[in-house]
Amino acid sequence: MVDMAAFKEPIIILTAAAIVVPLFHRFKISPVLGFILCGILLGPSGLGGLAIQDPWLNAFTIQDRASIAMMAEMGIVFLLFAIGLELSFERLNMMRKVVFGLGSLQLGLSALAIFSVCYFFLGTTATGAAVIGLALSLSSTAVVLQTLAEQKRLTSPTGRGAFGILLFQDLAVVPVLFAVSMLAPNRMGLGLGGLLQSLAVAVLAVALTIIIGRIVLRPLFRQAARTRSPEIFMAACLLVVIATALGSAAAGLSMALGAFLAGLLLAETEYRREVEATIEPFKGLLLGVFLVSVGMSVDIGKILERPLEIAGAIIGLIAVKAIVVAALGPSFGIKRPAALKAGLILGPGGEFAFVVLGLATSLSVLPADQADFALLVAAITMCLIPLLARYGMAGANSKLPIETEELDLAQQASQAGSPHVIVAGYGRVGVVAVELLAEQNIPYVAVDSDIERVRRARKAGKKVYLGDASRGEFLRACGIDRARALVVTMDGGSAVDQVVTAAHLEQPNLPIVARSRDAAHAVHLYSLGVREAVPETLEASLQVGEAILVEAGVPMGNILVAIHEKRANMRASLLEASTSATPSERMRVLRDQHLKENS
Structure with a gap:
């Protein structure tokens, strides 16, 4: 007999995700806020608290936050893994x-x-x-980074400053927990010797993770990629995330830190983009679980009991932390407007406050009533992060001198967040396209589904990644939202069509240059919305014509003009054919074009 109660929490979370995300997206409200509100509504202080009087509500509410605690923690783990994929040890060293x-x-x-x-x-x-x-000085890695990602500000000066601070906070969680343990009555903590010993174990664990990761990860994903099975590749991704998280936890570190290290190691490989696209659905859903658990921590009854004290604590906490970051930012190369905006979203409390205050209460370091008050302040302020990011940062822009982040971003042209060109296909045509882009110092991301071709390119120092460019999630992982253009160079009509269609669905206005087999295929690609379709047969005829004119002694300037005009006429004919009302008219234009080519 199936225990239906075991599926209650997952069904509630999935239902909330299916309703909240589309609804809030339609009204241009952050889904982060939607998940938190779901936690408040369905949690113990909302409808869940009424389930005692009305048992039928049990089927639709979550009474115990601990019942989803593990899923919530995995949301943070996958988030930090994804953030690690966006970085590398080189970029981390720069930060x-x-x-x-x-x-x-x-x-x-x-x-x-x-x-x-x-x-x-x-x-x-x-x-x-x-x-x-110590507990309230920590900020929310999960909510802040998710909010910045939604606003596409992770690579901005505000995003870089916020991420740097959050990363140090994550690294500092273990020493903070040890410090709380040492404050326990009668020295219930580990003592200085125990602290040093545990820190040594932690350092050793990080070193082993990095060493083993460099040895194991590339061969593991190479074998998974060779199978060309999405299921096997997904299994490899989940294995790496969960294994590194559990290994980190076994060494006394946070699970999120181990996953972050694994992401850093994979960021340097050719599998980075495909891994990012694979884990994206897991990250989004599990992060939603975490946000629901945050909402469940908000006790509406306690807010009504002490409204003025809680309001004062909320305002004071955000103000203190925002002022500290805004004052320190310029000394570390972050201009004051960006520092103030980073301070606003870092001002609220974070998820690790629950861990620190929970430990302090269990060790009798902190009275339960004071811990509950601090937890309530942390939970409420976390709910305010999307609003602070949307309205507080906009207000800072309007009141500060014009000192835009775009000026700073222009100086970061070599970073992954800058506009780039995506080259889909790294065969003979793709290689030429990449070489031309590199010669002009234009950032690019080249992708190919052939693992051996990608390996050879990586050995040659090219930025080529393994992946299927016909998948929308993979194109998002390649940064199609900030790309200058997409070049589709693959040999195969259906493969080109699939990539063009997927890209057009993601970014309808993105300029797309696509390779086509012949004139008929070029007409089809124009109808799909490409900016330029380059038929191999027509280009070959133009090259032959150019060679003939050279041998005939025609001046090179005249040849270039003639070839350019001929190409323009051909393109106009293909565009006309692509917009013809009926198939018969389209075939007539193609037939006329064919006659011109042979005349």
């Missing part, structure tokens, strides 16, 4: 000043400011104030 400089100062000064308020003005004990300061 070390922001990560370890700005990140450490933000954490330390914010914790000190919160400690001072709690200790001197609220009468909290020194130990309790220290724990609350």
